[in-house]
Amino acid sequence: MLGSMNGLLRDKDFIKCGNIFSQVIGYLHPKDYVIxxxxxxxxxxxxxxxxxxxxxxxxxxxSSSELRRTLSKYYSKYLRYDTNMDSILPLIAHxxxxxxxxxxxxxxxxxxxxxxxxxxxEILDLLSNNANIPKYEFGLTGTLLVGIYNVIYSxxxxxxxxxxxxxxxKDFLKERKEFLIKDSxxxxxxxxxxxxxxxxxxxxxxxxxxxxxxxNPVLKFxxxxxxxxxxxxxxxxxxxxxxxxxxxLDPYFYPLRYKIKPYETKYEIKELVIxxxxxxxxxxxxxxxxxKAILQKYREKDDEYFRLAxxxxxxxxxxxxxxx
Numbered sequence: 001m002l003g004s005m006n007g008l009l010r011d012k013d014f015i016k017c018g019n020i021f022s023q024v025i026g027y028l029h030p031k032d033y034v035i036x037x038x039x040x041x042x043x044x045x046x047x048x049x050x051x052x053x054x055x056x057x058x059x060x061x062x063s064s065s066e067l068r069r070t071l072s073k074y075y076s077k078y079l080r081y082d083t084n085m086d087s088i089l090p091l092i093a094h095x096x097x098x099x100x101x102x103x104x105x106x107x108x109x110x111x112x113x114x115x116x117x118x119x120x121x122e123i124l125d126l127l128s129n130n131a132n133i134p135k136y137e138f139g140l141t142g143t144l145l146v147g148i149y150n151v152i153y154s155x156x157x158x159x160x161x162x163x164x165x166x167x168x169x170k171d172f173l174k175e176r177k178e179f180l181i182k183d184s185x186x187x188x189x190x191x192x193x194x195x196x197x198x199x200x201x202x203x204x205x206x207x208x209x210x211x212x213x214x215x216n217p218v219l220k221f222x223x224x225x226x227x228x229x230x231x232x233x234x235x236x237x238x239x240x241x242x243x244x245x246x247x248x249l250d251p252y253f254y255p256l257r258y259k260i261k262p263y264e265t266k267y268e269i270k271e272l273v274i275x276x277x278x279x280x281x282x283x284x285x286x287x288x289x290x291x292k293a294i295l296q297k298y299r300e301k302d303d304e305y306f307r308l309a310x311x312x313x314x315x316x317x318x319x320x321x322x323x324x
Contacts, residue, residue, distance in 0.1 A: 139161070
């Protein structure tokens with residue numbers, strides 16, 4: 001019924017399968033499948049999220065262990081080993097999807113006239129006018145996108161498309177510090193010193209007229225330069241090492257990518273890739289980081305190199321510490 005969705009769904013879009021709203025993860029998906037994780041599940045008790053039914057968070061916290069639990073509980077039938085990614089992934093066949101929610105249509109879906117919708121449009125005007133970005137370069141994700149938001153409690157999750165636009169938004173928000181708030185998330189694997197450093201750098205968690213909102217970068221379609229079939233990953237095992245951040249290759253878009261210089265290892269590791277959105281633009285050139293991650297051999301088209309992957313479900317006790 002939905003037809004082919006290859007090239008249509010991208011990071012932070014949502015799908016609905018049965019009683020579960022799930023978020024699309026990343027930009028590389030096998031033919032006729034999409035990688036997605038459960039975010040909101042229909043329940044038989046009262047919650048703050050509802051449409052005609054009540055929904056609760058599927059993920060109670062943002063950690064690899066919680067993601068493993070959630071996938072096992074709600075998505076066990078979708079878990080399949082993917083040979084290209086060398087990992088067990090939640091792969092949902094297009095034919096099993098009941099409905100899709102595109103972030104690019106988020107403001108079109110926001111038809112209910114209430115204080116939350118009004119505030120969302122005010123934030124859209126604020127960002128568009130001050131960063132000089134057309135309104136069609138913005139979208140929505142989260143509960144506003146799928147229509148189960150709570151007028152009093154829900155945050156406004158703004159999507160911004162394209163690297164240039166994201167950097168314009170970043171510049172504006174860092175100039176207008178009155179909009180910035182300290183992130184209160186509890187992040188496993190992060191010590192107090194590293195949390196303090198990163199929280200001072202964050203610019204994508206904000207507040208406007210007592211309403212929290214977030215900035216969620218998403219690539220434009222023409223910025224996605226590779227396809228699923230052009231990538232091959234081989235996991236080589238868990239490694240603990242120290243690295244230095246050399247260059248911010250792609251600090252805004254999933255997965256986050258940094259060029260690194262490794263220490264204390266025999267491998268010439270070229271890159272750190274992070275699969276947790278909390279670390280969006282969290283590191284600066286010159287940062288020295290102690291890390292426990294998975295060592296991967298990564299091939300993209302004709303380029304092959306070693307990289308570290310952090311924020312993956314395969315490691316129970318992963319950690320990341322900024323040393324200097």
